[in-house]
Amino acid sequence: MSASLLIRLCLLAFIFFPACTPADNPTSETPKPRILISSDIGGTDPDDQQSMIHLLMYADRVQLEGLVASPYGPGRKEHFLEMIDLYDQDRERLLVHAPDLPATDSLRDIVKQGAIDGAPFAGYASPTEGSEWMITCARRSDDRPLWVLVWGGLEDLAQALHDAPDIKENIRVYWIGGPNKKWSVNAYAYIAKQHPDLWMIEANATYRGWFMYEDCPEDLTNEGFYSHHIRERGALGRAFKNYYDGNIKMGDTPSLAYVLDGDPDDPTGESWGGSFVPIDHSSRKIFNRNSTVSDTVAAYAVIEWSFPGPELEIAPDSACFTLEISGQIWPGYYLGDGIYGVRYASKKPEICTYITSSEIPELDGLKGQFVSITPWPGKNGPDDYQLGSNWYSDRPDPDLFLEEQQGVKTVSRHRRSFLQDWANRWSWLD
Structure with missing residues (x-):
């Protein structure tokens, strides 16, 4: 076979049978997450x-x-x-x-x-x-x-x-x-x-x-x-x-x-x-009072209590009281303008009882209850977080x-x- 014929055959092979790229290779590995x-x-x-x-x-x-x-x-x-x-x-x-x-x-x-x-x-x-x-x-x-x-x-x-x-x-x-x-x-x-x-x-x-x-x-x-x-x-x-x-x-x-x-x-x-x-939506319930056993929320919902108290010269978001539920304690915070807030989320359907503790008299010994139920997230309510798609x-x-x-x-x-x-x-x- 002449050299010129060999070159022409190689060019034809390149045109009709291009080299495989990774995208063409059916055995190429799927990218790892x-x-x-x-x-x-x-x-x-x-x-x-x-x-x-x-x-x-x-x-x-x-x-x-x-x-x-x-x-x-x-x-x-x-x-x-x-x-x-x-x-x-x-x-x-x-x-x-x-x-x-x-x-x-x-x-x-x-x-x-x-x-x-x-x-x-x-x-x-x-x-x-x-x-x-x-x-x-x-x-x-x-x-x-x-x-x-x-x-x-x-x-x-x-x-x-x-x-x-x-x-x-x-x-x-x-x-x-x-x-x-x-x-x-x-x-x-x-x-x-x-x-x-x-x-x-x-x-x-x-x-x-x-x-x-x-x-x-x-x-x-x-x-x-x-x-x-x-x-x-x-x-x-x-x-x-x-x-x-x-x-x-x-x-x-x-x-x-x-x-x-x-x-x-x-x-x-x-x-x-x-x-x-x-x-x-993500369920949330805001209470501007002590909640009671008649208050029902979705399990896993964010429950937020807002309590009035004295106006203090401390920075907002300062922890200054606690909320105890089932032997576990969560910090509560000063939100400014004489308002104090604390959040909780129930981990399952349950009846919960809480009590607050604080050196601030108005925030000490506040008691209440609530009931959480399934299914999550439940019906849409006015306090809920509205979520994207x-x-x-x-x-x-x-x-x-x-x-x-x-x-x-x-x-x-x-x-x-x-x-x-x-x-x-x-x-x-x-």
């Missing part, structure tokens, strides 16, 4: 350590960009670092099966300290290392959204939104609410009022499907999973036994499971992390309840799939 975790790890509930172990074992499936410690109580970012040290001990064995697992030092570099105290009545306070890192990650040039998975309070998210509202265009939030809502009620109130256009999944009860279930095989029960599948495998397995004696709770894990399974762009679809419905929450269908918890079955019905998948990963540590 970008995630940032905000957690109260080391705080009042050790289930965050369980969820962190799960996260580290699935870290090859995501692009992990931040670990922000925002606890109540004694927890700090050192608790993240302790879990990463355990991961480091097991990483070589896990790499055999999951070669995309991140380097240990890269994980240590993204651990940041967030807010330590709850937000005041305004809902935000001062920037933290964690809130500033959230802004940095959200502003990165990337076509993929940053998934902010909140396992505790909303303080750092509220602060980030206050300081850089433009990040709303780049983030999607999955928040484990419920009990975290009552501890983070002021930050939540700020976000719902000032940033109703946020893309948000507010899971007040759905997440409980991770540890509430029906008709479960013994090896996948909360009590049986450890002895059948974890069995002190590796440093992570030995540590898991330290939290709830190895019994599964992991109430924050559904947020991660949501981006691992199904289509996270569609909250109404099926996912290991639950299925949700859009809501156009991308706020989702627990499905209210009666057949998706377990006991009094709404939407739970949208997670629990996938229990066999997500736990068997995790059991397979534990076997890698043999």
Whole structure:
């Protein structure tokens, strides 16, 4: 064959059979979701350590960009670092099966300290290392959204939104609410009022499907999973036994499971992390008096009491009284002009009794009650926060309840799939 003929054949091949680009390649890997975790790890509930172990074992499936410690109580970012040290001990064995697992030092570099105290009545306070890192990650040039998975309070998210509202265009939030809502009620109130256009999944009860279930095989029960599948495998397995004696709770894990399974762009679809419905309002009730047992609110609603008192020469948003409900205490604040306010959010349907305490006589010993009921968010009321088109929450269908918890079955019905998948990963540590 002549050289000129060979050249002509090569040119024809280039024209009719162009080289494949990544977009043309049907086997090209789907881009990993970008995630940032905000957690109260080391705080009042050790289930965050369980969820962190799960996260580290699935870290090859995501692009992990931040670990922000925002606890109540004694927890700090050192608790993240302790879990990463355990991961480091097991990483070589896990790499055999999951070669995309991140380097240990890269994980240590993204651990940041967030807010330590709850937000005041305004809902935000001062920037933290964690809130500033959230802004940095959200502003990165990337076509993929940053998934902010909140396992505790909303303080750092509220602060980030206050300081850089433009990040709303780049983030999607999955928040484990419920009990975290009552501890983070002021930050939540700020976000719902000032940033109703946020893309948000507010899971007040759905997440409980991770540890509430029906008709479960013994090896996948909360009590049986450890002895059948974890069995002190590796440093992570030995540590898991330290939290709830190895019994599964992991109430924050559904947020991660949501981006691992199904289509996270569609909250109404099926996912290991639950299925949700859009809501156009977030329930709130304002009382300008003591409430009574005849006052009914939606479970998970923001309840706000406004009490008159003396005009003091102190800064607005100064904590100067407390509200006690069920043995737990919330700070109340001076709002200015002789008005004092405090918020609470019930974590379930319940009858609550409260009493205030203060050195200010007019605010000391005020008593009252209220009743919270499902389904959330209930009928629209005059005090409610009006939300945008991308706020989702627990499905209210009666057949998706377990006991009094709404939407739970949208997670629990996938229990066999997500736990068997995790059991397979534990076997890698043999």
